[in-house]
Amino acid sequence: MSTARPREEASQQAPSCCGPDGCAVELGAGVPCRSYYVVGMTTSENVDALRVQLGPLAGGDDNLAFNLMTGRLDVYATLDTPGDAELRRAVESAGMTALPWESSAASRSPEDDVPAANWPLRLCVASGVFFLAGLVLALWDAGSLRVFLERGGGVPQPLGLPNLLYLGAIITGLWFVVPRGLKALWRLRPDINLLMTVALTGAVILGELAEAASVAFLFALSLQLESWSVRRARSAIRRALDLTPPTAWVRGDAGYQETPVEDVVPGAEVLIRPGAKVPLDGVLVRGEGLVDESALTGEPLGVPKAPGGRLYAGTLNQDGALEMRVERPASESTVARLLRQVEEARSRRARAEQLVDRFALYYTPTMIGLAAAVAVLPPLLFGGAFADWLYRALVLLVISCPCALVISTPISIFAGLACAARAGVLVRGGAFLEQASSIGVLAFDKTGTITTGQPRVTRLIPHSGVNENGLLALAASLERHSEHPIGRAIVAEAARRGLSLRTPEDFRALPGRGAQGVLEGVEHWAGNARLLEEKSPGAVPPEAAEGTTAVAAGRGDELLGWILLEDEVRPEARQAVEQLRNLGAARLVLLTGDRESAAAKVARQLGLDEYRAGLLPEDKVRALQELAAGGAKVAMVGDGMNDAPALAGAGLSISMARRGSDLAVDTADVALMSDDLRHLPWLFRHGRRTRRTIAWNIGFTLAVKAAFLTLAVLGMATLWMAVAADVGTTVLVSANALRLLR
Numbered sequence: 001m002s003t004a005r006p007r008e009e010a011s012q013q014a015p016s017c018c019g020p021d022g023c024a025v026e027l028g029a030g031v032p033c034r035s036y037y038v039v040g041m042t043t044s045e046n047v048d049a050l051r052v053q054l055g056p057l058a059g060g061d062d063n064l065a066f067n068l069m070t071g072r073l074d075v076y077a078t079l080d081t082p083g084d085a086e087l088r089r090a091v092e093s094a095g096m097t098a099l100p101w102e103s104s105a106a107s108r109s110p111e112d113d114v115p116a117a118n119w120p121l122r123l124c125v126a127s128g129v130f131f132l133a134g135l136v137l138a139l140w141d142a143g144s145l146r147v148f149l150e151r152g153g154g155v156p157q158p159l160g161l162p163n164l165l166y167l168g169a170i171i172t173g174l175w176f177v178v179p180r181g182l183k184a185l186w187r188l189r190p191d192i193n194l195l196m197t198v199a200l201t202g203a204v205i206l207g208e209l210a211e212a213a214s215v216a217f218l219f220a221l222s223l224q225l226e227s228w229s230v231r232r233a234r235s236a237i238r239r240a241l242d243l244t245p246p247t248a249w250v251r252g253d254a255g256y257q258e259t260p261v262e263d264v265v266p267g268a269e270v271l272i273r274p275g276a277k278v279p280l281d282g283v284l285v286r287g288e289g290l291v292d293e294s295a296l297t298g299e300p301l302g303v304p305k306a307p308g309g310r311l312y313a314g315t316l317n318q319d320g321a322l323e324m325r326v327e328r329p330a331s332e333s334t335v336a337r338l339l340r341q342v343e344e345a346r347s348r349r350a351r352a353e354q355l356v357d358r359f360a361l362y363y364t365p366t367m368i369g370l371a372a373a374v375a376v377l378p379p380l381l382f383g384g385a386f387a388d389w390l391y392r393a394l395v396l397l398v399i400s401c402p403c404a405l406v407i408s409t410p411i412s413i414f415a416g417l418a419c420a421a422r423a424g425v426l427v428r429g430g431a432f433l434e435q436a437s438s439i440g441v442l443a444f445d446k447t448g449t450i451t452t453g454q455p456r457v458t459r460l461i462p463h464s465g466v467n468e469n470g471l472l473a474l475a476a477s478l479e480r481h482s483e484h485p486i487g488r489a490i491v492a493e494a495a496r497r498g499l500s501l502r503t504p505e506d507f508r509a510l511p512g513r514g515a516q517g518v519l520e521g522v523e524h525w526a527g528n529a530r531l532l533e534e535k536s537p538g539a540v541p542p543e544a545a546e547g548t549t550a551v552a553a554g555r556g557d558e559l560l561g562w563i564l565l566e567d568e569v570r571p572e573a574r575q576a577v578e579q580l581r582n583l584g585a586a587r588l589v590l591l592t593g594d595r596e597s598a599a600a601k602v603a604r605q606l607g608l609d610e611y612r613a614g615l616l617p618e619d620k621v622r623a624l625q626e627l628a629a630g631g632a633k634v635a636m637v638g639d640g641m642n643d644a645p646a647l648a649g650a651g652l653s654i655s656m657a658r659r660g661s662d663l664a665v666d667t668a669d670v671a672l673m674s675d676d677l678r679h680l681p682w683l684f685r686h687g688r689r690t691r692r693t694i695a696w697n698i699g700f701t702l703a704v705k706a707a708f709l710t711l712a713v714l715g716m717a718t719l720w721m722a723v724a725a726d727v728g729t730t731v732l733v734s735a736n737a738l739r740l741l742r
Contacts, residue, residue: 010482035101036073038091040120041066042227048193049094049176052183055080057090069682070102090105095119095176104656120176120227124220127173130216134165138210153411166213174200195364203719206391211719215398218727242312244333248279251323261330277314281333282324283617284309289320293674374713388715398722399705408697408733415740418692424673425683426657432669435652436687441626442680443646444586446592448639449656450573450602450677455486455549455565457493461542462561470556471561473499475526475553478507478515482512486549487515489565490526509547514551526553526563535559567598569605572678577606589644591620591636620646634657637680638668654680695739697733704729 040046047066050073055061058075065074075087091098174196181197196219203212213467249256251269264270269285272278278291288306305311311324313333330336375393378384413430419429428434439517445451460468476494479487480501494501503516504524513534514527525535532539532552536559541550551563580588590611592599599613612623620636624646628634635648636643647653647668655668658675672679708725711717 026494027256032050034075034087036091036098037071037101038073038098039071041071046094046227050091050096052180053090053094054087057087066212073098092667097339100468108177120307121224122694123172123175124224126167127213127217127220130172131171134169134213135299135427136209136440137165138162163249165208166209170200170204170209170216173213173220177219183570184408187263195397195401198368199394202390202394202397206387206394208391208394210220211723215719215723218723219224219401221727223291237257245277245279246602249273250263264326266326266332268326268329270324270326272311272324274316274317274321278323280313280326281328281389281738282311282326284322285325286313286323286502287320289322290320291320326551327449334539335632364400364699365404367397371397371400384562392712392715393716394718395722397706398708398719399712399725401726405698405701407736408701409694411734412690412694412697412735412740413735416686416693419741420683420686423679423682424676424680426671426673427683428669428671432652433687433690435633436635436670436683436692437683438633439511439585439652439688441587441589441627441634441635443589443591443627443640443650444608445620445643445646446590446594446599446602446637447567449637449643450590451567451569452608453485453567454637455489455567457489457563458548458566459563459564461564464558464560466560467500469497471498471553472563473501474519474524474555474560475506475551475563477502477519478517478524478526478553482515482677483507483509485519486551486565490563492655493615524553524555525710526551526554553681567603570677573606574677576677576680577608579678580684581607582682583681585684587627587632589623591623592617617645621649624650641674693737699737701729 008448013057038046038050040288041050050066051061051064054064054073054075055263058064062619063076065076066072067074073091088098132313176192176627178197181193181195184194196215200212200216203209203215211603241263244261246261246383248261248264249271250259250701251271256271264280267408270279270282276290287305291303291311293303293312298407305322311322313330313336331734355611358409371393374396376385378389379386413433416433416710417427417430420433427436447453457472460471462468462471466474472490472494476491476499479490480503482491491501502519504519507515507517509515510525510527510531513531516523516525516527518524525531529541530550532541532554535554536552539552539559541552542562542564549565549567551565552559553559553563577588587608588608590599590603591606592611592613594613594614595651599611602608603611612619615623620643624636628651633651635652635654637654637656638644638647639656643655647655652670654670656675657671657673672684704725708717708722712722
């Protein structure tokens with residue numbers, strides 16, 4: 001219910017202005033900034049009221065940024081901006097309370113949105129009681145409902161008890177509206193408060209007290225409905241992200257001590273009891289069990305964890321005591337990063353929101369001018385009755401209230417973002433959710449995105465009398481301390497078979513080739529074709545499937561055999577590609593730094609349209625630019641640090657958050673928390689559903705407005721009908737938007 005300025009949020013014009021403690025921080029050339037959590041800021045009308053109060057103090061509206069979804073207010077101060085106390089008093093004069101911003105605003109309970117004395121709600125209830133009491137008495141006096149309706153409920157009468165009750169309904173319903181409307185008039189910035197003030201004043205002058213009372217009550221009720229809608233969407237975000245416990249049981253000299261998570265340092269060992277939530281990100285060092293990661297990933301099944309497995313803050317330990325080593329402080333955990341991204345999401349406003357704001361800027365003053373023309377021109381030009389045309393103008397003012405139009409789009413965006421977060425798809429703003437509805441080209445990285453990123457031993461080819469287990473044990477003994485994915489895969493296969501490994505003497509890693517060491521007094525080695533050429537010239541590599549990696553193992557100058565490995569395609573990748581095809585994705589492209597043969601095999605397995613192999617990070621950026629040259633919207637899916645430049649340059653960037661690098665996750669517009677590629681078609685369907693909901697809400701609202709504006713000018717609509725149409729439309733579009741939460 002606002003005539004918001006047609007500009008991007010201020011947070012797009014300057015960096016985020018508050019640190020974890022919410023205190024003022026220096027920006028750029030010494031420009032201070034303050035951030036607040038505003039209790040009671042739950043409607044766009046609240047935002048308008050704050051603009052009126054704070055705009056002059058902050059040096060203009062451009063120095064204010066409001067995030068309705070998180071209840072956050074940022075003040076980008078100038079040298080003349082007053083101190084914290086004066087800013088808070090200005091917020092209180094608008095009927096709200098400003099508290100220092102906390103980094104975990106989303107962890108507040110929904111009750112925090114409601115002031116201790118919720119005067120808007122109480123006045124709305126009082127207005128309703130006065131109006132209904134007056135209506136009952138009027139019906140009693142009129143003798144029947146038919147007579148009352150025929151009289152229109154507004155024929156001037158001596159000031160009796162029903163009319164006194166109607167006046168009570170008008171005063172309580174407009175208690176906050178009239179002062180704001182007068183301020184809007186004084187500042188020559190028409191808004192919905194001024195529009196309602198003019199309409200209700202005119203109705204009272206004409207003696208239409210019953211209709212004026214209904215307008216005042218239902219307008220107050222619509223504000224409360226909007227507030228409820230925003231609170232519900234905000235609560236959904238909180239439920240999705242309010243994950244981490246406040247304390248952790250940390251191992252110390254005297255046993256385990258309960259410690260605030262903010263005080264736990266990386267390297268500390270933490271106990272997670274059965275049924276408790278994981279407090280921080282880390283690695284499991286002792287214990288085994290199932291961990292429910294659905295809060296982060298949306299996946300309902302528990303994930304088995306063994307020593308060496310990763311644990312994420314906010315997930316739930318289902319069974320067994322677990323001990324983990326902390327890898328990140330609380331401020332850098334997965335959940336903390338999610339919260340920061342959600343807090344920033346409102347700054348990436350959807351194009352539809354920006355268009356509605358621009359429309360609303362000109363809409364309200366235009367409707368006030370049109371109403372004035374309807375009231376004045378017909379009596380002057382055609383001799384019509386002034387009271388009749390003034391009534392029509394008042395009906396036009398009421399029906400023109402842009403409540404439904406302005407609130408429908410942000411509520412749809414809030415609900416869409418909340419639903420995505422609950423499904424394990426973190427979208428960092430409405431603009432990106434909107435972009436997801438119209439992707440023409442989808443580019444994939446290969447390793448770790450299309451494939452698991454974890455090579456697996458697929459075949460052993462022993463020579464010289466060595467059996468498969470002996471060949472594998474030899475290579476695993478040399479690779480047991482390797483950090484390379486291929487080395488880890490060989491060791492993992494040896495462990496799966498229960499083989500005993502030896503520790504080589506005079507061990508040496510051979511960068512880019514492999515490793516060697518002395519076992520039983522003889523030099524042994526394992527590595528790639530380059531190492532094979534050095535150790536056993538003339539040896540012929542085996543015939544292997546396309547895309548397979550071959551590791552040679554030998555003793556002295558003798559080749560003992562080959563170990564073949566393959567990076568497998570993710571099991572859900574084929575289903576995801578089929579669903580993307582069904583959605584009408586124009587082109588699916590593979591961009592990889594891997595070999596031509598490996599890229600060709602994966603592209604053929606999944607039925608991708610195109611592949612490009614042997615790409616460096618800058619090559620991927622150029623490839624995306626070429627794919628976008630035809631005007632298609634291009635999305636990029638990746639997971640590694642080397643994908644970050646391409647993700648930053650894509651129209652829509654999507655990261656695999658679970659195994660992806662921090663840089664890739666922080667660069668991306670969307671994070672798939674479960675690394676499940678089937679969430680890609682879900683995201684695109686959800687984006688389209690959100691866009692359709694916004695389009696339907698805007699179209700329905702404009703159609704209703706146009707119909708009743710026509711009826712108002714023709715004298716076929718009353719204030720009762722105008723109120724019913726306006727409030728009914730607001731309720732319908734809000735309810736339709738909240739369907740996106742499902």
